Amino acid sequence: MTQTFSIKGLTSLAVLAASTALTLGTPALADKASNTLNVAFAAEPEPLDTYKIAGRQGLILARHIYDGLLYKNLDTGEIVPALAESWEFTGPLTMEFTLRQGVKFHNGADFTADDVVETLNTVITPEYGTRYSISVDWIDSVEKLDDYKVRINMSKPFAGAVEMLADALPIYPHAFFAENGSAGMAATPIGTGPYKLVSQEPGIRYEMERFEGHYEGSPKSGATIDKISVRTIPEMNTQYAELMSGSLDWIWRIPPDQASRLEGRVQIISAPIMRIGYVGFAPEAMAGDTPIADKRVRQALIHATNRGAIVDAFAGGASEVLNTPCNPAQFGCEQDVTAYEYDTEKAKALLAEAGYADGFKMEMVFAAMPRPTAEAVAADLANVGVTLELNEQQYSSGIGKWRAKELPAFFSNWGSYGIGDTAFILSNFFGGGADDLVQDAELATWLTEADTASDRDVRSENYSMAVKKIAEEAYWMPMYNFNVNYGLSNDLNFTPHPDEFARWWGASWR
Amino acid sequence: MLSFISKRLLVALLVCLTVSALSFGLMFVSGDPAIAIAGSGGRAEDAEAIRVAYGFDRPLVVQYLDWIGSALTGNLGQSIYFNVPVTEIIGNRAGVTLTLGFISFLVALVIAVPLGVAAALRPNGWIDRLALVIAVSGQAIPSFWLGLMAIVVFGVWYGWVPISGADTWQGYILPVIVLSYYAIPELMRITRSGMIDVLATDYVRAAKAKGLPMHLVISRHALRNAVLPLVSLSAVQLGQLLSGSIVIESVFALNGLGRLAWESLLRSDLPVVQAIILILSLLYVVLTTLADILNAVLDPRLRGGS
Numbered sequence: 001m002t003q004t005f006s007i008k009g010l011t012s013l014a015v016l017a018a019s020t021a022l023t024l025g026t027p028a029l030a031d032k033a034s035n036t037l038n039v040a041f042a043a044e045p046e047p048l049d050t051y052k053i054a055g056r057q058g059l060i061l062a063r064h065i066y067d068g069l070l071y072k073n074l075d076t077g078e079i080v081p082a083l084a085e086s087w088e089f090t091g092p093l094t095m096e097f098t099l100r101q102g103v104k105f106h107n108g109a110d111f112t113a114d115d116v117v118e119t120l121n122t123v124i125t126p127e128y129g130t131r132y133s134i135s136v137d138w139i140d141s142v143e144k145l146d147d148y149k150v151r152i153n154m155s156k157p158f159a160g161a162v163e164m165l166a167d168a169l170p171i172y173p174h175a176f177f178a179e180n181g182s183a184g185m186a187a188t189p190i191g192t193g194p195y196k197l198v199s200q201e202p203g204i205r206y207e208m209e210r211f212e213g214h215y216e217g218s219p220k221s222g223a224t225i226d227k228i229s230v231r232t233i234p235e236m237n238t239q240y241a242e243l244m245s246g247s248l249d250w251i252w253r254i255p256p257d258q259a260s261r262l263e264g265r266v267q268i269i270s271a272p273i274m275r276i277g278y279v280g281f282a283p284e285a286m287a288g289d290t291p292i293a294d295k296r297v298r299q300a301l302i303h304a305t306n307r308g309a310i311v312d313a314f315a316g317g318a319s320e321v322l323n324t325p326c327n328p329a330q331f332g333c334e335q336d337v338t339a340y341e342y343d344t345e346k347a348k349a350l351l352a353e354a355g356y357a358d359g360f361k362m363e364m365v366f367a368a369m370p371r372p373t374a375e376a377v378a379a380d381l382a383n384v385g386v387t388l389e390l391n392e393q394q395y396s397s398g399i400g401k402w403r404a405k406e407l408p409a410f411f412s413n414w415g416s417y418g419i420g421d422t423a424f425i426l427s428n429f430f431g432g433g434a435d436d437l438v439q440d441a442e443l444a445t446w447l448t449e450a451d452t453a454s455d456r457d458v459r460s461e462n463y464s465m466a467v468k469k470i471a472e473e474a475y476w477m478p479m480y481n482f483n484v485n486y487g488l489s490n491d492l493n494f495t496p497h498p499d500e501f502a503r504w505w506g507a508s509w510r
Numbered sequence: 511m512l513s514f515i516s517k518r519l520l521v522a523l524l525v526c527l528t529v530s531a532l533s534f535g536l537m538f539v540s541g542d543p544a545i546a547i548a549g550s551g552g553r554a555e556d557a558e559a560i561r562v563a564y565g566f567d568r569p570l571v572v573q574y575l576d577w578i579g580s581a582l583t584g585n586l587g588q589s590i591y592f593n594v595p596v597t598e599i600i601g602n603r604a605g606v607t608l609t610l611g612f613i614s615f616l617v618a619l620v621i622a623v624p625l626g627v628a629a630a631l632r633p634n635g636w637i638d639r640l641a642l643v644i645a646v647s648g649q650a651i652p653s654f655w656l657g658l659m660a661i662v663v664f665g666v667w668y669g670w671v672p673i674s675g676a677d678t679w680q681g682y683i684l685p686v687i688v689l690s691y692y693a694i695p696e697l698m699r700i701t702r703s704g705m706i707d708v709l710a711t712d713y714v715r716a717a718k719a720k721g722l723p724m725h726l727v728i729s730r731h732a733l734r735n736a737v738l739p740l741v742s743l744s745a746v747q748l749g750q751l752l753s754g755s756i757v758i759e760s761v762f763a764l765n766g767l768g769r770l771a772w773e774s775l776l777r778s779d780l781p782v783v784q785a786i787i788l789i790l791s792l793l794y795v796v797l798t799t800l801a802d803i804l805n806a807v808l809d810p811r812l813r814g815g816s
Contacts, residue, residue, distance in 0.1 A: 044773060047593050054549035129563060131549075147758040183593060201602075202514055202592060202767045231675065234773075237658050238674050245666045245673060368550060396778065398548030403554060417551055434554030 018279070032491050032509045035226040039250045039504075040233040040242065044203035048184030050170045051123045056418075060502050061206055062229065065106075066170030066191030069097055069116070070318075074497050077164055077420070078350060080219050083111065083171055083192065084341055089454065091142075093154040095161070101148055103215040105173045106196040107194040111142040111215075120152070120176035134424075137165055149319070155450035160423050167501075192503040194220045205449065207231040216395070223319045223505040241452030241489070243282025249489035252502070256316035259485040267488040271496035274327050274332060275415040277315075277479035280429065282437035285408045291360050292408040298474035300350035302340035304384040309342075310376045311480045322478035325426065325470050329481075329498055332422035332450065332463030337471035347384045366390065366411035367398035373479070374411055403434050413482065418499035422463045425453045430470060438475050518802055522795040530581075530784065531790040534574050537780055542566075546778035547590055564590065577784060585790075587781035590775070596785045600767065606676055607759070607766035611752035612688045618693035618751075619744070621678035625694075626701025627728060630709060641702070645695035654690055657761040685762045689755060693747045700743050704736030711735075717789045738805055745801035749794040 045058035050066060053059050068471045069084040081087075081365050084097040102225035119465045120142040123130050130136050138158035154161065180188070189197050192215060195208040207229040214221060233239050233248075236258070242248040243266050259268050281301075283293040291297045307321045323340075326333035351357060366374040371392060378388040388409075393401070395412060402410045416424040429435050431446040431451075443466050450462035470476060488494055511685060537543070544561035545552065561567050580587060586596040629638040664672035664684060672681045709732055710816075717727045756768035765785055775781040 046591060052593070054551065126559070128566065130560070131556070132551065132553075134553060134770075186593065201765075202594075231763070232765070233674055234769065235654075235658075235763065238661060238761055238763055241661050241666050242673050245669070249672065394541045394546065395550045396543070396548075399540035400542040400545050413550075415551055428553055476585045 002503050004017075012108075014173060017431050025303075027244040030303070035224075035509070037228045037250060037492075037504060038227045039228060039230045039246045040235050040239050040248050041140055041230065042232070042239070042253065043397050044232050045206070046229075047183075047202060048189040048197070048200075049182045049185040050168075051128070051136075052182060052186075055130050057342060058498050061110055061197075061208075062170065062189070062210060063167060063193070063501055064195040064228070065189045065193045066172070067193050067196055067218070068165055068167040068170050070164040070166040072163065073219065074420075074499060075507075079166055081217075082167070082219055083116075084472065085164075090151070092157065092454070095152045096145070096156070097150050097152070097188060099148040100112070100215065103192050104213045106211055106213075107173060107176065107188050107190045107405065109175065109190075110172045111171070111192055111401060113150045114147075115171050115174045116150045116176075117142050117144045118178055120169065120173045122177065123169070123501055134160075135168060135417075138164075159451050159453065160421055162420065163387040163419050169356075180304060194218065194223045203293065204232055213265055220418065220505050223479070224508045225504065234504055243487050243489070246489070249492050250494065250502075250504075250507075251487045252484055252487075254485040254487050256314070259317070259487070262487055267486075267492065268492055269494070269496055270331070270483050270487045270490065271356060271486065271498065272318040272481055272483050273415075273500050274418050274420065274480040275413050276322060276327050276425075277327065277373070277413045277469060277482065279364070279409055279411045279477040279479065280402070280437070281475055281477070282402065282405065282408055282410070283475075284437040284439055285405045287405075290408045291354070291356055291362065294354045295473055296350045296354040297356060298477075299340060300347040300354070300384065301381060301386065302474055302477045303343045303350065304347035305377055305380045305477065305478060305479075306342045310373055313376070314373050315480050315483065319480045319483045321480055324467050324479050325429070325476040326422045326467065327416065327420075327425075327481050330420050330422045330425070331456075332418065332467075334460075334464040337468050338474075339471075339475070344384055351384060351386075356385075359387065361387045361389065362408050363389045364409040365393050365398040365401060365407055367393050367395040368413055369411055371408070377411065394429075400433070402437065405437060415500075420498070422467070426463070426466060426470075427451050430466065430475070438473075439472070440469070440475075443469060514806060515803060518799050520801050523793050526791050527578075527790070530578065530788050531574060533787045534577070534784060535570065537778075537783060538570060541778070543778040543780055557668060557801075560650060570580055573642060577781075578750075580786065581785075586785040588788060589774075589779055589782050591777050591779040591782070597779050599770065599782060600785060600789065603765055603767050603770050606764050607752060607755060610682065610685055610689060610755055610758070610764065610766060613682065614689040614751050615693065615744075615748045617686055618688040618697055618747070621690070622694045622697035623701050623740070626698040627705055629702045630705030631728075633706060638702075641698055645699055648691050648695040653692055654757050654761050656691065657684070657688045657758060658700065661761070676762075676764050681762070681764075685755075685758050685764060689751060689758050693751055697740065697747060700739050701736065704739055705732060706737045708732045709711065733778050734808070741808070742798075742801045745797040749797050753790040780793070 006277060029080060032319065033044040041057040043055060043057055045061055046053045046055055048058060048062050048065065049063040050059065053062060067083050068083060071080050073080050080330055083103060085100045087095055087097045090096050105111060112334055120139060122128055124136045124139045138154050138161055140153045140155035145151055159369045170191060172185055176190055177185060194211055194214045196211045197206060198209050201208045210223050233242065239248065239251045240262060243251055260501055281292045281298050311319050311321050323337050324333050324335060328335055351359065374390050380392050381497050398412060401407045414425055427447050430440065430443045431447045432439065446462040446466045450466065453459050453462065467487050484496065484500060486496055489502055491510050492507060492508055497503065544566050545557045547560050548557040564740060589596050589599055592599055623639050629641040632638060661673050661684065664670050671683050672678065675681050713729060714732055717731045753768065755766060756772050759766045760767040771786040773785060
């Protein structure tokens, strides 16, 4: 979650109210005439070497510039060819790819097997420092079979391999990359993508132009907008003013209360995303000496929390209460699980049964969640006698405390890297690693099986068992799936996607 | 005079060192930088790799000495977020902040000093009342609110100036107005009170009595004495304008040092944060030292025993 300097409340209200009154009669003039899409982000994009980027802003730009071997069509859920024309598993740990011919990089170089081999073999080395080890640590080596054929040797079974190859691992031009490395790619990004970068002030401004030589048959083909101009404008209120005056066409991550005020003046679209909010309970914290270690207490806490009201009040849009520790949009996220309806009597009974009829006191850290949501949870729990000591912290401090087993409850969110597969959320929290404070051996076994099996049915069966058990044991209180509000020029056609990767190559003017 | 200056410089150096050591320690108190850099999707393994790669696993004192050692040779390290030398980033961003800070300061002085003098000449007159209104509202209105209102009125409604960014000089108009508005009250009030004191002294009465025109009384006799506290305050104000423009830079999307510092703090880009703190504390110290020296030049009584 990125945080920016934002000033909420009265000011926003005043600005919006004033702007409405003042902009009456001045229609928004988008940059339709010059066919330029003007975009603003609140946070600064990172240097444009995809392998080192964590933030969505940089990744979105990178996906316009670079292509991966495969691509996932989110409308159909299908993996489709991109730089690779076809692929197959030739063994349990080997995949072979036939590459597309006639593809050109922005610098005129031809795309061949050398580019795939050089790029992937470089980014898997620990010295390279790829940001998320989970994205490349399953690759052992990449071999060139001929100019348009490569083989990937996997270091371990990994069910997410194909998902990762679908646009998350871009291919760089080998000669340029070998010579200039990560810093060179960031300074002069060269890819095969539908847009090429023509200039940048890193973190501040980026100018892209449609790449006329983008390969035929690309899943990213069909771009109609000539130029994309991206700026960083940290203050959301300034973004609203620019959007309403027509000097911006595309902004996002507008808080729900402000989205409803902007509605009618500009296009507002709310779209659900992979990210979900959760309260993690840690039976392992304080060496087990915590009320949370009792299953009945955990169940009582969920019964006592009016999650429906919290979603309605603070999340809005396309958000809904969840019963699962994963997003229903993800593969393997079983929905037939124990649900805990809002029922304070039941909660009190369960607490009494567990020996806490008079309630207890407990610390809960929340990070990267709006304060009102945490306060609402605390208020609900106070009704059944449980006193939450709320503590807002940076995500890094909060998760550090969680890993140190000093925290019975942690309220935060997880984005699954925008990937629609349960593998990218459950294993981290229940697979036995540092973030797993449940340490349920049965869960870990199921999850390992589900994460590595190549048979989809085996995977979904194992995830189903895991999800059911997590719900039954009440290891998590799942809160809701997030949504993102986009603010668009009235002249713009744009379709958002749940992975939060804006696809401007698919945008057009009305 | 020489020993006065060298004493001041020694104190200045100690202040810089203390600030840098304190800020270095505070940054580690605020959270584990390795986890922060790994980001909200980072697994414990990613954080471990980062901890080793950037040397966060070493004792804090060793890390600090390492950093201050390089800093003394002019090497401020690499930005973790941008992966380029810190000096390069700061070089790119300093221009905006310096331009904004100095222009706002000049604008503030040009408005505050005459207004303060005029107010002092007729206490409780209409100029004095007007000055009081400006001072009170300047201190009371939050800068982000004033900035946003200025954007709505002059950017959105009238369309006279760009709403954000500093691509053209017009982009500086609103930020300079808003920023200088906050420096004006203090400068004006101190000029006014200084002038009122001085105007009541015998030598001013004597100057008036010998028939000197009022503007000469003010410029030759009164202002020179009233200006002493103004010089000290100006140094502090200029330092604040240069280091305290985070809000203004955010509202107007100016990419200066203030915003860089704030964003770098949020993403735990420690080398950048450290460098900016060092530079700003140096700047403060240089400015206040300069003010002390300037005051000593203007007023021999301040030079102490020598």
